[in-house]
Amino acid sequence: MKTRHEGFTPPTHSNQQYTPRFYVAPQSTDDDIDLTRLRRIYENHPDIVRTEIVYQRPGFRRDDEEVLAVDVNHVDRVTTLARQARQLSEFPIGDLACYNVDLSREFRYCLENNIDPIPASELSRLRLSVPVTETTGDAYTELSVDGETIAGSTEDILTAVQAAVDERDPDILVCSTSQIIPTLHEMATNAGVDEFSLSRWPDVDYQQLASQSTYSSYGRVGHSPARYNVPGRAIIDESNTFFYGETNLDGVLDLVSRSKKPIQELAWASIGNVLTAIQICEAHDRGVLVPWNSWRHEFYKPMGTLHDADRGGFIFAPEVGLHEDVHELDFSSLYPNIICTRNVSPDVIRCECHRDRSDVPGLDYSICDERGYLVDVLQPIIDARDEIKAAIRREQNRDDPDEDRLEELEGRSGALKWILVACFGYQGFNNAKFGRIECHEAINAYAREILLTAKQRLEAGGWQVVHGIVDSIWVTPDPDVDNSQRVDLNVLASDISDTVEIRLEHEAHYDWVAFVPQRETTAGALTKYFGKMAGEDEFKLRGxxxxxxxxxxxxxxxxxxxxxxxxxxxxxxxxxxxxxxxxxxxxxxxxETEQLVKRNRVSRPLDGYSQNTQNVAALKRARDKGISVHPGQDIEYVVVDDEKSSRDRVALAHEDVETYDPSxxxxxxxxxxxxxxxxxxxxxxxxxxxxxxxxxxxxxxxxxxxxx
Incomplete structure (x- = not known):
């Protein structure tokens, strides 16, 4: 893997000269608040280095105002001191707001010091992994270093790891679990091996940045392992990384360049977290502060408008059955392109200067003529992904494609795709830093109009719609239309693209597509189908x-x-x-029993289950073997006797499974x-x-x- 980026800044240890800053300002322009009293109180606080009154924009819809800047002596004290702002002032809760509070550590440092965290050269990696059976003890008897298994005494394992670290001097430690880091150091302490260290600065030990936790997102339980920092090296925890797992290091580095989040933080960050970082960079460039709490009220709207707005994308129920000669058409990055072509952005939707205008179809929402900040966030990403996809096609069409180059391009394209996928839903997320529900509603309204326009044009051109969902539409030649009267599909797609200002692409041609009914009913399942690609030995499967x-x-x-x-x-x-x-x-x-392994996500602790499910049986076996499985993590097992309700109903995947339940x-x-x-x-x-x-x-x- 080769990179051409510049300015790599490895994770830093304690910097005594660094004083992170947050801001305090009135919650709204209607609040007449004198910040001098709060400033006087803060100046006497032992954890505050300095304060000053500066002019900043507390929001995209606000001009420069007087705000109180507070410099703190340690990054860990920022949140506590911001919380005290309301306790130390005479103003009631809701009158004061704090800004630039909950920024992640390394991202804050880069943002405040104008540091570009992009690597200057190719990065070296070292992978450390342990089998699941080794994750429960206080010491390892087996560990793999870049795929080479080391088994033996504590001294043998520590010696092998230290030798690999010294020889390779890796920029990145890729760990199957972050727990490897404290466990190896604990092993060294207990064995009296004083010279063991994973750090580039042996005088500075590893640090724990966050404890493990369980969370719930959109009804799905997740698990976040503890996070650690090794000075001078970036840590990628394979059990707690989305972008590195879904793409590759090239995809991670592309997003580092756009979000200014260093590799280590970007590796564990969620899609929304990275998207927020990109938005924060844009806000920072515009001199806009980052709100700590999202207190954006929903604009007043009549009941009729609320009813019309509270809808999702348009869906044509699929016709259950087998359809031959089917074409799939997709709008390229529909929601991001709606945002950019229609200027849908939190700072310009329902603006006061055009309040009498109805720009959004079906809703009484105006959109200001001034370019919204969200357009400046997303347009470069849309353009970059289009260029990357074009480069992928060129490389694939070469007689001798460069596989390393293809891997790099596909990793970058995949990373950008996830950001574009999330940008729409994030506008409706109640904790989004800069989101607004009216943007979410407006995007849906435009999307419905666009899909209906496409349907009408396609049917008028002699094509029959057999399914459509949000940004994709499946058509087959209308049997009631003579072939000579049918408009070429590429011509229609081009015409529709020009009309809606978003490219409609021919995604695939199928010999046949089968739309699957919902279970226990004849209605079509919206996202459950399979089809044979025309001219290829390949199927497309969904659901x-x-x-x-x-x-x-x-x-x-x-x-x-x-x-x-x-x-x-x-x-x-x-x-x-x-x-x-x-x-x-x-x-x-x-x-083979290895072919019968099921992998299920654990949704709650063992004592939180009321039924004796297979998951419960597997969790009981894991508990008896000293293996911790937290809510949000996966558990793998083979069903050996489904008639039982005890722990013997299943066997864990790593056990020596000799039988299974054929029924x-x-x-x-x-x-x-x-x-x-x-x-x-x-x-x-x-x-x-x-x-x-x-x-x-x-x-x-x-x-x-x-x-x-």
């Missing part, structure tokens, strides 16, 4: 078992084999032949095959009836290809 992270690899492989047979024959009987062979393989014990996995196979056949009107009852009717003749009566 079915082969795309679900909990599905064992054996079930996935059988479902994919069924899809191959379905494509070749479009015959339910041929698909059932695959199912029969798989069931025989299960019941004869010919499936349970047979049921899962039938569900997977139902997903394949349900577009043709088959359900589990039909499949079971067919299996029962044939299996009565005996399993051995079937030949290798599944025919009698």
């Amino acid at each position: 079915i078992e082969a795309r679900q992270r909990s599905t064992p690899s054996f079930i996935e492989d059988v479902q994919r084999e069924c899809l191959d047979r379905f494509d070749e024959t479009q015959s339910p009987e041929a698909v059932l032949g695959c199912l029969k062979r798989a069931i025989i393989k299960l019941h004869t014990g010919d499936v 349970y996995y047979e049921t899962q196979l039938v569900r997977a095959v139902e997903s394949v056949l349900s577009p043709l009107g088959w359900d589990r009852t039909d499949i079971r009836r067919k299996l029962t009717g044939t299996q009565k003749m005996g399993l051995t009566t079937y030949t290798a290809d599944g025919d009698r």
Whole structure:
């Protein structure tokens, strides 16, 4: 991996000269508040270095105002002192607001000191990993260094790690779990190995930056491991990184350049966290302070407008069944492009200067003519991703593509994609620093209008819409329209693109697409379909078992084999032949247990469950073996006897599993095959009836290809 970035600043240890700053200002321009009394109190505080009255913008809709700047002697004291601002002043809660408070440590340092955290040269990495069985003790007996397993005494492991660190002098330590860092140092202390250190400055030990925690986001429980800092090196915890796991180091570095968050912080940051950092950089460039608490009230709107605004994107319910000669069209980065082409931004939506205008379709919302800050945040990202995608196509079309170059480009493209995906929803997030619900509503309103426009143009051009959801639309030639009267799809897409000012791209051509019904009903599932790409030996799968992270690899492989047979024959009987062979393989014990491992997310502590589920059985086994599994983490297991409710119902994936429950996995196979056949009107009852009717003749009566 090669980089061409400049200015790498490794994580710094304590800097006695650094005095972080936060600000205090009136909550609104209507509050007539004298900040001098609070300033006098602050000046006597032992943790405050200095104060001054400066002119800053407390918000995008406000001009420069007098605000109190407070310089603190340590970054850990900023939040406490900001909280005391309201306690030390005579003004009631709500009159004062604090700014630039909850910035992450390294990001704050770079922002306040105008430091660019981009690496100047290629970065070296060293990976340390331990198996799950080693994560519970106070010392390791086995550890891998860049894939080479070291097993033995404490001294053997410490010697191997120290030798690798000394030889490689890595810029980045990639750890399977951040707990490796304190555990290795504790091992060294207990063994009396004084010279062991992972730091580039041995006189400065590692530091714990945050404790482990469990959180809930949009109804989903997550787990955040403890975070550590090793002076002079960046830490990437593979159990607590989104961007490094979903993209690669090139993707991480691209976002470092845009967000000014150093590698270590960006590695553990969420999409919203990075998007906020990019927005903060834009605010900083405009002289706008960053609010600590988001107290933006929702603008008043009549009940009718509220009803019209409180809607999502437009959806055309899919026509369940098999459709041939299907084309998929997608609007390129629809929501980000709506923001940029329609100037949808929190600082200009429903502006006072154009309050009598109705710019947003279906809503009485005006949008100011002045360019919004969110456009300046997103347009460079949209342009950059378009350029990267074009470079990927050029590289792929070369006779001898550069695989390293492709890996770099794809990593960068993937990282930017996630930022663009999140930018819309973040406008409606109640804790977003600069979000506003009216922006979220306006974007949806524009998106609905755009998709309806596309539908009307496509149907007028002789195409039939079989499914559409938010930014994608699937069409097939209308059988009632003569081919000579049908408008070329590329011509239509270009015409629609010009009309809505957002590019409508031809995403894919399918020989056929099957839309799957919802379980226990005939209505189409919105995001559950599969299709065969035209001219390719490739399927596109969405929502079915082969795309679900909990599905064992054996079930996935059988479902994919069924899809191959379905494509070749479009015959339910041929698909059932695959199912029969798989069931025989299960019941004869010919499936490796590694292929039957399920991976499920733990949603609560063990004592928080009221039912004896498989997860509970797995958690009990983990507890008995001293393995800690926190809410938000995954647990992997094989079902060995689903009739039981005790810990013996399952076996953990790392155990020496010798058996499994074939009846349970047979049921899962039938569900997977139902997903394949349900577009043709088959359900589990039909499949079971067919299996029962044939299996009565005996399993051995079937030949290798599944025919009698």
